[in-house]
Amino acid sequence: MRVLTIGLGGAGSRVVDNLYDHDRRSKICCMSAVAIDIDPNSLLQLRHLPNPARIFFPRVDIADHAQVTDVIDIEEVMTRLQSMDTMEIDAILLCCGLGGSVIDIAPLIIDEIRKSYVEPIFALAILPCLDEGKRVSSKAADDLDMLQELVDAVILFDNETWSQKIRAAVDAAETENTGVIAQLRQTPAASDPRTHYNMLNERVARQIGLLLRAGEFNESGLDVAEVVLDAGEVLNTLKGNSFVAVGYATERLPTGWLNILRRRQSLKDFIQGSQEKAARIISLAKKAVYEEISVPCDLTSADKALVLIAGPSTELSMKGFQTVRKWIDRSIAGLEMRSGDYPVKNTSFVGIIIMLAGLSNIPRVEELRDIRTEYRLECEEEQLNVEEKERLRDEEAALASSADAGLPEWDEDPGFASPLESAYLEESGYVAEMPAPEKDEMITLPGGSEGGEKRRDDTIEMIPKPDKKQDDGAVILPPRQGGREIDLTGSASVTSSVPAPKNATFGLKGISIEKTAPKDDAATYSALLKPVQRPKDGVFDGEQVTFDRRVQRPKDGVYTGDAIVLDRKTQRPIDGAFDKFGLHVRGAAPAPKDTQLDQTGRGFARPGPRPKEAGPSRGKLEVIDATARQKSGEEKKPEDDPDDGITWIR
Numbered sequence: 001m002r003v004l005t006i007g008l009g010g011a012g013s014r015v016v017d018n019l020y021d022h023d024r025r026s027k028i029c030c031m032s033a034v035a036i037d038i039d040p041n042s043l044l045q046l047r048h049l050p051n052p053a054r055i056f057f058p059r060v061d062i063a064d065h066a067q068v069t070d071v072i073d074i075e076e077v078m079t080r081l082q083s084m085d086t087m088e089i090d091a092i093l094l095c096c097g098l099g100g101s102v103i104d105i106a107p108l109i110i111d112e113i114r115k116s117y118v119e120p121i122f123a124l125a126i127l128p129c130l131d132e133g134k135r136v137s138s139k140a141a142d143d144l145d146m147l148q149e150l151v152d153a154v155i156l157f158d159n160e161t162w163s164q165k166i167r168a169a170v171d172a173a174e175t176e177n178t179g180v181i182a183q184l185r186q187t188p189a190a191s192d193p194r195t196h197y198n199m200l201n202e203r204v205a206r207q208i209g210l211l212l213r214a215g216e217f218n219e220s221g222l223d224v225a226e227v228v229l230d231a232g233e234v235l236n237t238l239k240g241n242s243f244v245a246v247g248y249a250t251e252r253l254p255t256g257w258l259n260i261l262r263r264r265q266s267l268k269d270f271i272q273g274s275q276e277k278a279a280r281i282i283s284l285a286k287k288a289v290y291e292e293i294s295v296p297c298d299l300t301s302a303d304k305a306l307v308l309i310a311g312p313s314t315e316l317s318m319k320g321f322q323t324v325r326k327w328i329d330r331s332i333a334g335l336e337m338r339s340g341d342y343p344v345k346n347t348s349f350v351g352i353i354i355m356l357a358g359l360s361n362i363p364r365v366e367e368l369r370d371i372r373t374e375y376r377l378e379c380e381e382e383q384l385n386v387e388e389k390e391r392l393r394d395e396e397a398a399l400a401s402s403a404d405a406g407l408p409e410w411d412e413d414p415g416f417a418s419p420l421e422s423a424y425l426e427e428s429g430y431v432a433e434m435p436a437p438e439k440d441e442m443i444t445l446p447g448g449s450e451g452g453e454k455r456r457d458d459t460i461e462m463i464p465k466p467d468k469k470q471d472d473g474a475v476i477l478p479p480r481q482g483g484r485e486i487d488l489t490g491s492a493s494v495t496s497s498v499p500a501p502k503n504a505t506f507g508l509k510g511i512s513i514e515k516t517a518p519k520d521d522a523a524t525y526s527a528l529l530k531p532v533q534r535p536k537d538g539v540f541d542g543e544q545v546t547f548d549r550r551v552q553r554p555k556d557g558v559y560t561g562d563a564i565v566l567d568r569k570t571q572r573p574i575d576g577a578f579d580k581f582g583l584h585v586r587g588a589a590p591a592p593k594d595t596q597l598d599q600t601g602r603g604f605a606r607p608g609p610r611p612k613e614a615g616p617s618r619g620k621l622e623v624i625d626a627t628a629r630q631k632s633g634e635e636k637k638p639e640d641d642p643d644d645g646i647t648w649i650r
């Protein structure tokens with residue numbers, strides 16, 4: 001296919017330079033190329049691109065840290081692109097190294113290109129090595145995400161994988177060539193960055209270059225293909241906004257007179273030869289997918305695939321080709337499978353290209369993203385550390401300055417006044433209103449909203465802390481022996497773990513101590529209530545107090561409220577209570593024996609038959625003359641109150 005190739009930055013420019021070289025050497029000439037960079041040395045070192053194809057944007061000054069987007073003039077780039085012969089292009093290929101700075105211009109360029117060209121835009125993205133650091137890997141992950149959004153496909157080439165391969169190959173060659181002459185003949189060490197990058201770029205140019213040339217012919221160099229793969233098929237395999245990996249493997253054909261003679265011998269040799277050719281194609285295909293792929297990936301996660309075999313037409317085994325086709329077709333997740341052959345005259349190599357598109361499982365991409373996450377966390381942590389250090393430094397400086405001025409520490413804090421000052425302010429009524437601290441909205445602490453409007457919580461109802469001087473109905477239990485006076489309403493501690501008591505539990509109108517002890521985490525309540533034996537005089541001033549059976553009998557005159565009701569199971573109602581209404585209780589509600597109470601001093605809330613409700617319709621109640629009854633009742637009433645100290649009111 002015919003492509004316009006744009007190299008961005010050092011890596012992109014060098015890759016484009018190599019691709020251009022391969023294109024010109026193949027005599028296909030299907031490529032127009034430009035290299036854009038802000039580093040003049042990088043552009044000067046290119047070996048093949050013509051000078052007009054090198055677009056240089058100088059920084060205003062070397063130490064200038066202006067953004068690349070400010071340095072590179074997009075309009076100028078577009079003018080240069082439009083001046084090139086781009087009439088017949090099938091696609092635009094943007095080559096760039098991820099993690100660098102010049103790639104930042106990619107979104108702007110892609111945006112402008114989309115305005116002027118309808119052809120698909122692909123990116124050839126070079127993933128950085130791990131030893132370049134987390135910052136570069138993290139930026140590479142960002143760049144990758146950005147490219148994936150903007151272009152029609154991202155062809156990946158992994159420097160890390162290929163650097164390791166190159167180093168391993170160089171080491172292996174070094175151990176083999178131990179002789180002095182062999183060592184002298186050795187290629188320059190791969191540890192030299194420029195040589196290393198040249199090796200990598202050579203690899204990229206071979207893998208991608210052949211793919212770009214698929215479907216392009218030159219009269220002298222090419223035979224007629226049996227299965228023609230045109231540019232459209234390559235483009236359709238690439239398109240889809242996905243990641244693409246390209247596997248490429250070659251093998252040198254046996255040469256020499258002996259081989260030529262062997263080929264012409266017999267039919268048996270001919271058959272054997274064709275099997276060898278098929279086996280070669282199959283083994284090359286495996287090598288391309290598993291070893292010589294631009295980025296290691298999971299074949300089964302590919303959505304589309306393209307198989308292209310290239311070499312002298314006599315060496316391209318159709319049997320081997322069909323077997324490979326079937327294997328790839330069955331292995332990929334998707335259904336789109338394209339293939340073709342690319343017969344080349346005058347070559348001693350057989351090669352195969354397998355392109356996998358729509359890849360979802362690429363471990364190196366995941367690794368870059370993981371590194372990015374890690375790097376961001378580290379940066380955040382570092383930032384926090386710096387801020388913390390700055391804060392400490394400021395505090396120290398403030399302390400030092402206050403110490404120099406001879407002022408006490410609290411002077412610095414506008415919220416606090418010295419004891420003398422506060423006394424004066426209080427006296428003069430000039431105490432500043434402190435802003436209420438933010439509270440948990442689920443818990444309203446008593447006494448916290450003095451003077452202000454009390455905010456009520458549906459889940460917890462607490463009684464406002466009473467003013468100690470006024471008796472406003474607070475219920476104060478008598479102190480435990482040796483303990484202090486306990487104010488239930490004021491001192492009950494509320495923690496979030498304690499289940500909220502029911503609203504009526506500590507209501508002013510009625511206090512009921514439940515039979516079952518509160519759970520462990522409500523220890524405050526149970527600890528306070530259990531040991532209570534005997535309240536003293538005048539302790540209970542509420543209107544109505546309900547006791548559970550565990551409460552012992554209080555002494556005379558203890559309760560001075562309006563009315564005290566003994567638990568539900570209260571046995572004895574006030575004498576003559578029903579008389580008021582002219583009712584007389586009979587049979588079903590026997591009055592508890594007074595003597596029993598007297599003797600034991602206990603008996604509150606003892607389980608017993610409950611007085612039944614007085615219903616006028618019931619036959620057991622009898623309506624009598626109320627006045628007469630009252631009179632006789634007065635006559636009969638003993639002098640001493642049989643309740644032995646409990647005053648019944650109302």
Ligand SMILES: Nc1nc2c(ncn2[C@@H]2O[C@H](COP(=O)(O)OP(=O)(O)OP(=O)(O)O)[C@@H](O)[C@H]2O)c(=O)[nH]1
Nearest residue numbers: 009010011014097099100101102103128129197200
């Ligand atoms: N394959 C290959 N990768 C390269 C080459 N040069 C650089 N890289 C990789 O590409 C990444 C980006 O490098 P460059 O393209 O040189 O960066 P830049 O965009 O020019 O910007 P700077 O960061 O300022 O150099 C690097 O981190 C390397 O991993 C190269 O010649 N070949």
